[in-house]
Amino acid sequence: MTASLSLFPPPVSSYLSPTTAIIHLHALAHNLSALRTFLAPRCEILAVVKADGYGHGSIVIAKTLAQLGITKFGVATIQEGVALREAGLTGSIIVLGATFSWQLPDLIHYQLTPVISDADTAHQFAKELSPDQTPYPVHIKVDTGMRRLGLSPDALTSLLDSPLFQGSLVLESLMTHLADADSVDPAFTHYQLDQFQSMVDQLRLKGIMIPSLHAANTAGIVAHPQSHLDMVRPGLLLYGYQPVLPFATALDLKPVLSLVTKLAQTKSVGAGEPLSYNGIFRTARPSQIGILPIGYAHGYHRRLSNQGKVLIGNTRVPIVGRICMDMTLIDITDVPNAKVGDEVVLLGTQGKESISATDIAQWQDSIPYEVLCSIGPRVNRKYEPLS
Ligand SMILES: Cc1ncc(COP(=O)(O)O)c(C=O)c1O
Numbered sequence: 001m002t003a004s005l006s007l008f009p010p011p012v013s014s015y016l017s018p019t020t021a022i023i024h025l026h027a028l029a030h031n032l033s034a035l036r037t038f039l040a041p042r043c044e045i046l047a048v049v050k051a052d053g054y055g056h057g058s059i060v061i062a063k064t065l066a067q068l069g070i071t072k073f074g075v076a077t078i079q080e081g082v083a084l085r086e087a088g089l090t091g092s093i094i095v096l097g098a099t100f101s102w103q104l105p106d107l108i109h110y111q112l113t114p115v116i117s118d119a120d121t122a123h124q125f126a127k128e129l130s131p132d133q134t135p136y137p138v139h140i141k142v143d144t145g146m147r148r149l150g151l152s153p154d155a156l157t158s159l160l161d162s163p164l165f166q167g168s169l170v171l172e173s174l175m176t177h178l179a180d181a182d183s184v185d186p187a188f189t190h191y192q193l194d195q196f197q198s199m200v201d202q203l204r205l206k207g208i209m210i211p212s213l214h215a216a217n218t219a220g221i222v223a224h225p226q227s228h229l230d231m232v233r234p235g236l237l238l239y240g241y242q243p244v245l246p247f248a249t250a251l252d253l254k255p256v257l258s259l260v261t262k263l264a265q266t267k268s269v270g271a272g273e274p275l276s277y278n279g280i281f282r283t284a285r286p287s288q289i290g291i292l293p294i295g296y297a298h299g300y301h302r303r304l305s306n307q308g309k310v311l312i313g314n315t316r317v318p319i320v321g322r323i324c325m326d327m328t329l330i331d332i333t334d335v336p337n338a339k340v341g342d343e344v345v346l347l348g349t350q351g352k353e354s355i356s357a358t359d360i361a362q363w364q365d366s367i368p369y370e371v372l373c374s375i376g377p378r379v380n381r382k383y384e385p386l387s
Pocket of ligand 1: 048096177216217218219233234235236237
């Protein structure tokens with residue numbers, strides 16, 4: 001027999017993890033279209049694809065959004081921006097998070113757009129630019145109440161008045177971030193938007209014109225139309241969720257991500273037996289227990305121990321005992337036909353049952369953002385095409 005030599009690695013399917021995040025790109029397109037209809041045609045969209053596209057895989061998500069007409073992308077770090085550039089994304093990539101002076105040469109090399117939040121960084125940045133790279137477009141962030149990154153109103157005025165903005169840098173957008181847009185009480189959001197508007201008015205009085213303003217994340221988009229301004233910055237909404245808002249909205253969204261695994265083993269245990277670490281669950285009846293090859297090292301949070309549910313055989317069954325680093329136990333006593341290799345849905349739909357990231361968030365006392373972003377590199381990503 002001739003040995004077959006190949007330049008390519010063998011097909012990976014035989015050793016891929018049985019745990020897969022299925023990314024429904026048609027749902028992403030649906031959510032974008034719902035957003036555009038809701039906003040249409042007033043605002044530009046800066047799609048937030050940080051944290052590996054909220055766990056969905058930033059490269060495929062950004063490229064799909066680019067195909068759908070998005071030209072601006074938000075990341076948190078230069079590293080995330082470089083990954084997108086190296087993958088061939090040509091649109092504007094805006095680095096929303098903190099930037100340090102030693103990172104500026106890479107930021108310029110990869111033509112990323114910084115969000116300037118302090119005057120020192122603006123000066124250091126201008127020093128890194130060669131004459132053929134100027135004027136370099138930047139966004140500036142002002143702090144209107146979040147008390148995170150951002151310039152104060154006074155610092156903003158003197159920065160924009162400085163010679164830096166007469167040659168080295170050009171202001172593309174002025175932005176702020178809303179701290180309480182998902183709250184029942186709109187007072188703090190109104191206060192922040194008033195602060196933002198009065199900064200803009202003061203700048204106008206000094207003859208400084210701002211080409212574009214943006215403030216709204218998903219909660220701002222959904223709950224505060226007055227925050228839409230020239231551009232919105234949706235993240236969670238694109239992935240099919242809203243923060244847990246105290247009010248219903250008109251937006252029809254579809255979750256983009258499903259998380260599935262396969263049953264690895266089944267076993268019968270008697271009544272009164274402790275399961276998994278520390279025996280925090282004891283069977284109340286003779287039980288059939290299923291073992292799942294997913295644990296907290298995949299991003300399936302340990303706080304789901306004794307709290308979470310999964311779907312198997314079109315039935316919702318409980319997680320029993322402590323979630324381990326690589327494994328989770330479920331009670332399949334009520335699914336008598338369950339067998340090794342059966343599909344188990346951790347997030348998504350099976351038959352008439354479904355589990356959302358919001359459900360999981362409630363079980364683990366968190367938010368859908370954390371549920372999605374936590375799904376780590378141990379989990380395969382499988383992309384279902386746009387159509
Ligand atoms: C500055 C900024 N804008 C927009 C977003 C997107 O927020 P959301 O996912 O709520 O739409 C984020 C995410 O945290 C952010 O940090």
